[in-house]
Amino acid sequence: MGKCMAKQLASRESTVIPFNEELKIEIKSAQEIQNPINPGTRDFLLSTLNEHPLFRGLSIPVLDSILKGLRFLVVPQNEFIITQGETGNFFYILNNGEADIIVNGGKVGEYTRGGCFGDIALLTNSRRKASIKSTSKCSLWAIDRDTFKTTIRSITSSNEDTIKQLLFKAPFLSFLPESSKHQILKNAVLNNYSDNESIITIGQEIWFIYIIKSGIVKVIVSDNCLGTLSEGQVFGEGPLLFSNNNKRLETVNSVGMTEIISVDQKIIKDILGVNFYEILIRNIIINCLISDENFKFLDFNAIKKLAELFELITLKDDQVAIKYVEDVKNYIYIVCYGKIESVENSYSAYQMIGLNNNLAGKIGKKPYKSVGESIIACVKVKKLENVLGCSVKFFKLVLSKIYMIKDLYLFCSLDIQLIEQISASIIEVKFLKNQVIFEELDNDDFLYIVVEGAVGIFSNRNLIARLDKMSTFGESCITTPDRLVSAKALTKCVLYQIEKSSVSKFTEMTFLEKIHRKQYYETFFTMVDMRFSNKVSSLCGREYYYAYNKLLDCFYFIEAIYKHTITNHEKFAEIVDEKCILVHLDHPHIPKLLRTFSDANYVYFAYEYFPFEYLSTYKKIKFRDGDAKFIILSLCGVLGYLHKKCILHRDISKNNILIDEKGRVWLFGFNYASKVENRSYTVLDTNPEYKAKEVILGRGYSKASEYWSLGVLLFELLTGGLPFEIRYNDYLDEIAEKIIKNPLVIPDYIDIASKAIIEGLLQENPLKRFQFEDIKESSWGKNYNINDINNHVFDGLFKPTIKKVNAEDFIFRDTVRKKSSIFNAKITGKNEEIEWDEYF
Secondary structure (H helix, E strand, O other), X not given: OOOOOOOOOOOOOOOOOOHHHHHHHHOOOOEEEOOOOOHHHHHHHHHHHHOOOOOOOOOHHHHHHHHOOOEEEEEOOOXXXXXXXXXXXXXXXXXXXXXXXXXXXXXXXXXXXOOEEOHXXXXXXXXXXXXEEEOOOEEEEEEEHHHHHHHHHHHHHOOHHHHHHHHOOOOOOOOOOHHHHHHHHHOEEEEEEOOOOEEEOOOOEOOEEEEEEEEEEEEEEOOEEEEEXXXXXXXXXXXXXXXXXXXXXXXXXXXXXXXXXXXXXXXXXXXHOOOHHHHHHHHHHHHHHHHOOOOOOOOHXXXXXXXXXXXXXXXXXXXXXXXXXXXXXXXXXXXXXXXXXXXXXXXXXXXXXXXXXXXXXXOOOOOEEEOOOEEEEEEEHHHHHHHHOOOHHHHHHHHHHHHHHHHOOOOOOOOHHHHHHHHHHOEEEEEOOOOEEXXXXXXXXXXXXXXEOOEEEEEOOEEEEEEOXXXXXXXXXXXXXXXXXXXXXXXXXXXXXXXXXXXXXXXXXXXXXXXXXXXXXXXXXXXXXXXXXXXXXXXXXXXXXXXXXXXXXXXXXXXXXXXXXXXXXXXXXXXXXXXXXXXXXXXXXXXXXXXXXXXXXXXXXXXXXXXXXXXXXXXXXXXXXXXXXXXXHXXXXXXXXXXXXOEEOOOOOHHHEEEEOOOOEEEOOOOOOEEOOOOEOOOOOOOHHHOOHXXXXXXXXXXXXXXHHHHHHXXXXXXXXXXXXXXXXXXXXXXXXXXXXXXXXXXXXXXXXXXHHHHHHOOOOOOOOOOHHHHXXXXXXXXXXXXXXXXXXXXXXXXXXXXXXXXXXXXXXXXXXXOEEOOOHHHHOOOOEEOHHHHO
């Protein structure tokens, strides 16, 4: 009883019939009455339209324009308002009275005041799917076909760019001709569903395919939830691939507010013609090949040729899909539709298994069968080799170089043709431990990639960087004739050598910016030449400044540690360890330590300068889901990098996260960082709100504790507060007690996907806690490629307001350098002489 769900789809134009003639066709004895809309009626109509998926969320002026086109009709009892099988000309809102829904002569439901019906036939340009018969005298508001379609088109056109982007991400629509895409786009409609609203109902006749613009839906069969789908995912496409299906086999409900794009399946078939099935399936195969790690850099025409080699197999429920899993070594399989599974694993639609890719590595040893109806495509590897003109082994060897280069920060912005040029010019060179690669002032024409081993970069004989696998160095030779630094092998090394003439002609702006940035890192500078700003901030006994070198026209960010706070050799060793860790780090989201200095009172860490704001500035502010996601995924990339080096940051909090003017996220504050191979038991005086339970309880902690801190941060970003009922002014013991004892309660307004991530990150058991791969592979994390975030391919959505630094206000500091003792002799009982300059 009550309101009917509108199904979605703008259809092609039809012949316009005069209004009175339409009434005669559709409602034989309807009487049209002039009924001015009074304030009460207007509120009723606006409320009813706002609850309909097609009109929900429209502005009041747009809704008022719809009301202007309404006709008021009165229908006697026992009259067919619409008749199954006839042409549809109106969308109706039941104003008063009751009416039955009749399908094939049997009653299946009823409408009361506020019920909406008649939209399906208008959207799909088809005949009525059901009859509606008045069981009492009824009054109706009617919207004619032309007004209805004009309204739907205006809603869609305002979101056309977003709809186009998502619609043609669907694997079976990605590579259609532009003319076909344009026609399909014209017939797409955007719908808004509220929480737990039905989008598809089991047994329902099939009309549309659906793509999620935002939000989440859950798929239900026999009262069991089979899982959820999120932004960009497709559902309801089965009938396009299985023409014998004409009834829905599952129910799909919205979870929270969702926006859904829908397209009439019949329209897609009409646009693509009689070969629509082959076109759609080949599109799926092409999409899977391009998305796979083994083929994503191949020329599109080559991909199309490979796609044509695949044979299609249609499977019924429980039919064997892959009998001998050893075949995966000699075949490539693609699940085009449905699902196949064994007792060990399963594969869903649009997944490719073969050529030792990630999915093939999980194949197991048991046969795979179809779950329900499925379509798979397969091809012999030998056939692919014939088209490629080389063995797969050689093919993958060439590709591995291309993948490696494309993943490097320096080259990631270049297009694939330039990457291939670089790959072809690479020469492998080897160096012994302590062998010099180049010296300062050398005229060297090569840049290098570290493949194995470690390389030290030295400025004025001081180690300023320790580079390991997947690092680049020597790039500044492109812009300067002489080397600014020297490089030496710290271990036995294997390097890729690239002649600068191979890349010096590249004019891509981002690439040139990175080259100039590397030159900035390597250029020698001293404290004597620098002027300092007023103190920017202070934290944990450290002071922060901006500095300006007028000779070089360069800014720096300075961290100053007051020697008076260094009370023993242990604290001094901690600062030395901090420098050693920072020298090891070369990541686009970690501020680069350039040099260290010492004077009579301070030790200085000079970092690269970039305009930024501390994330802690935005305390108690709720961030949008997309903004919070970008921040967390950025930090995931940094943690993945640190943990590969067995480094724990150990103080992840808003205080140590910086946001630059492009919205990019930087992790700072490495004064508690440490190299930890397995577990650490060190008790630290860090931000208590972000500490994991195992840290508080002294059970020892590992890298999983850092992901707990991310969970706290994500909760804080989305809610403006802290989990476990912690308040910002709580005492330390209160915070610890709440983390240990209080349950995790996540507000209902948090998106279900974000809620799942928070729960996974704040999992009490560290072994079950979400970490890098869990977040990366989740539906929540798949919207962004973490490696692309790492490499600054994306700017952040949240961009803080940052004050411009004015170097005119800077002043010189007294930088007298001398041997100095540890100052706090009254506490230690003695003066301990330390040669600061030896380390800083």
